Every structure is written in structure tokens, then in C-alpha cells.
Amino acid sequence: MEKRRGALRRAVAALALFAPLAGFACDLAGAKRLEGRAFSLAYRTVPAPIRIGEHFALEIVVCPRPGVSLTQPPRADAWMPEHRHGMNYRPEMRALGAGRYRSEGWLFHMPGRWEFVFQAADERLTDRVEVE
Numbered sequence: 001m002e003k004r005r006g007a008l009r010r011a012v013a014a015l016a017l018f019a020p021l022a023g024f025a026c027d028l029a030g031a032k033r034l035e036g037r038a039f040s041l042a043y044r045t046v047p048a049p050i051r052i053g054e055h056f057a058l059e060i061v062v063c064p065r066p067g068v069s070l071t072q073p074p075r076a077d078a079w080m081p082e083h084r085h086g087m088n089y090r091p092e093m094r095a096l097g098a099g100r101y102r103s104e105g106w107l108f109h110m111p112g113r114w115e116f117v118f119q120a121a122d123e124r125l126t127d128r129v130e131v132e
């Protein structure tokens with residue numbers, strides 16, 4: 001019995017190790033999570049909340065659905081739908097491995113409603129945020 005419990009513990013530990021690769025535990029503490037057909041994505045801003053006129057970064061984790069392989073990093077941008085303009089900056093995306101990314105160079109120059117747009121595998125996920 002003791003032996004079997006040990007084997008079970010090892011199996012659980014192995015699962016935890018592989019979980020991020022298998023699409024489980026696709027999350028970051030304090031992140032917003034978006035669910036798509038091809039992938040799910042969680043992101044958080046650093047710092048949070050976003051301050052108008054100040055640079056911020058995005059920490060992102062992307063988890064493809066089973067059977068989907070993502071060969072390119074996700075693309076991320078933001079715009080103000082009501083004003084029909086984007087940012088004056090082009091953020092950079094850096095891969096950290098295991099589906100994690102850090103994107104630097106974000107700046108919202110106006111208060112109001114902004115929309116983040118994330119694209120991977122020909123699918124776009126959006127998230128609206130109100131920034132004052």
C-alpha cells in the first residue's frame with residue numbers, strides 16, 4: 001500500500017510537471033484569461049493598473065487546444081475602438097519558453113476604453129479595458 005501511494009505521488013508530480021505543456025494550468029496569478037477555439041491566453045500588465053502616459057509591459061501565457069500547434073509567437077496590439085486609433089508605440093514580444101511571453105513597450109496615451117487584441121493561429125481574442 002505504501003509503495004502504491006509513492007507511485008501515485010510520483011505520477012501526480014509528473015502530471016504537474018507536464019501540465020503547462022499539455023494545456024492545463026494555463027494561468028498567471030492575477031491575470032485575465034481569454035478563451036478561444038484554438039488557444040486560451042492569460043495576460044497581466046506590469047504594473048497594474050495601467051497608468052495613462054506611462055510605459056507598461058504584458059506578461060502572457062498562451063496554451064493551444066489539444067491538436068493545435070502554435071508555431072509563431074502571438075501578436076498583441078491595442079486600440080481605442082470608439083476613436084479608431086491605436087497606440088503610438090509598437091510593442092515587442094519576447095518568448096520565455098513553455099508558452100510564456102513578455103511584451104515590452106506599451107503605452108496608452110489617452111484615457112478611455114482600450115481594447116487589447118491577441119492573435120495566434122489565425123484567431124483573434126480581444127479584451128476591453130477602461131483606463132482612467
Ligand SMILES: [Cu+2]
Binds near residue numbers: 080083085110
Ligand atoms: Cu483615443
